[in-house]
Amino acid sequence: MEMSSRTKEDQFHIIHKVPSGDGPYVKAKHAQLVERDQEGAIVWFWKAINAGDRVESALKDMAVVMKQLDRTEEAIEAIKSFRCLCPKSSQESLDNVLIDLFKKCGKVDEQIVLLKQKLRMIYRGEAFNGKPTKTARSHGKKFQVSVRQETSRILGNLGWAYIQKTNFMAAEVVYKKAQMIDPDANKANNLGFCLIKQARYDEARSVLQHVVNGSIPGSDDIRARNKAHELLVETETWRPASELLPDLPGLDLDEDFVNGLEKLMNVWAPSRSKRLPIFEQIENFRDQNQIAC
Template sequence: LRPTKSAPCSPAKPPSGLPRTRSEAFHVVHKVPAGDTPYVRAKNVQLVEKDPDRAIPLFWAAINAGDRVDSALKDMAIVMKQQNRAEEAIEAIKSLRCRCSDQAQESLDNILLDLYKRCGRLDEQVKLLRHKLFLIHKGLAFNGRRTKTARSQGKKFQVSLQHEATRLLGNLGWALMQQNNYTEAEEAYRRALAVSPDNNKMCNLGICLMKQGRLNEAKETLRRVKPATADGDSHLKSYERAQHMLRDLESERINCGGGDRVEQSRLFETFFSSSAVWQPHPC
């Protein structure tokens, strides 16, 4: 009998998705990319050594070296915000985003919106929100796709254009309310609610109407809101705020015995100028 030959055995492979070496395990655990490039060194300092102040100039170096510029700029801006350097982060994005790809522009806009809000730069926030809504209207958002993949707390999920539009309209309404522009804020909330019902936006719409002295409309709007039943309800605070505000205004109107339109207008101006507690709840 001739001995049979068999193919040499291949070394056993680890299960798919598991790191093969200690080095790979390190990168997986710390969420640091492998290699020894300027960007990798910056991420290592940020996530492993946990030295954000030293990581910022390293991200700058990665951008100047052309190494993963999209990620380097976004990461640097986020670290700057965490270090209370939001104004610097805004200027960095504005000056360096021209080096980034088209695919990165939307993410940079989202970071800018957060930074504008942090810095109280409402005019720029409103302008950018309107621009993003314009892109959706023209079919240019999401790089022309109907959905995009988003990430929150490490989990990925799909976001539709419709959902994104209502989110942006809610943020626009909130920003306009901060500017005391209740007429345009009302319009933004109504547009959002026409697409998708939302209790929090409904509460803020009610506040917009009250700020304009339209109590009956506000009361009818709040009547359509489902009462918040638990601390976990997202609209609990805004619902309670709106109801409290409505009760106070109705009480003031009763005490004044109705009065003419000029007197009621003066009443509302006096009430709102002395009450800083009535602020919208962002949605």
Template structure:
């Protein structure tokens, strides 16, 4: 009996060890990799064993995702991107969405903004065609060890722009990506759409910045003043208030707009002659609106 109790106690301690360290039981390549990652704190060797797990077909979904995360932590994001692209075909259909999220995060880390934009737009198209969430209206997500439900509407908002507070679910967003490309026309469209889905003060500030960059100072001022008047969720956050005030000061530093009447009739006549001789009238429609018109229509509610 005593021997049985000792064996039982040893088993309980072993089970407790796995729970505390979040290491799966067993002696497979994947288990060895997780032990190296979480217990021995040896990420480089863990990566080697994650490779072995993938090659052995041992929990490939988890092995590929975990390896990519460890690679990113080791500043090997480019390798992680190539690993996902090369081996995601071995993973289940259920794992593809989380692999996409990882890729978006890795693209952001690598500065590969164009690829990030394309993948984010693909995710929006999947939502539009009802292909996201396996056809359901909600999905179960996990953050800091807790499970909760995410709706299609929330996912759309999250893809468009980051929420008020960056979360583990926010791997990258379309508004941020366009702003990194200095493409403020497209970013403005994204932030406007996001504000119709889940308005908050952070998105309002970003919209205000886009409007400033596009020279729409009066409209930017109106948006930012709404933040200071506490019209949005998060408007009472000190960082948000400071940012709105800073952007308003930036507007005040802009040179005043000059009316064409102040330029003088003679100069205007000369400009007209030069323009007529130089080239026929061309459309002023910005190329960016051609680029984003397709997916903009697709996400219109």
């Protein structure tokens, strides 16, 4: 028996991951995924947004296509201008799209502002729309992400943004926090790198050895171990801190942000009841600056 036209249509949508229907959003997805016409897809995404047809999906998908075409600045402006048409429940995911776009075009300061904003939402219990977990998707597979895991991920991204600004002191603070919440080898390597850049070689070696010894999640990844080995070699070549950091940036961590991090630690690391040494360093750093002023 021949396959019915309805069954063929259903299989077509499944194979090409194109939604059914004939609205502008469906036409945009058809242009994007079937015809491989990215410019044409953007035209239809705009029509979908203007027609109120699956605005949230159209906005996100259009931003992805624009990023692929190196129209990142345009994508940023589109998200900022039309996110008001999307429901409150979609704002977090739109922030994630924006952060990715900021990263693509090197807008580090904008990344930092938005990442801090997302962390403040976690402090206030507003992340994931108040739920303890959310469903995420990677390589076509769905999985659950906890608020704790999300916090560590955001801190890792914030640490990397500070590294791009060569603010290794601030990066160190947030990487240490991320490791306390949900440790992994990549963040350990980045923390080691920050310590090396501050000429604190003994501390860096201590951190990196956890990756080399396989005592931290993710250290079974050969790339992570190789990176740790490379950084360990660098710790053997002593250089003065003044040579590494001729113009040491300020911490760039406001008091509310630091207090918020400590509150999370009280929930997720209750065994560490005392104030962490790194925060004592922050206070000392501030006091010295005030005296200098």
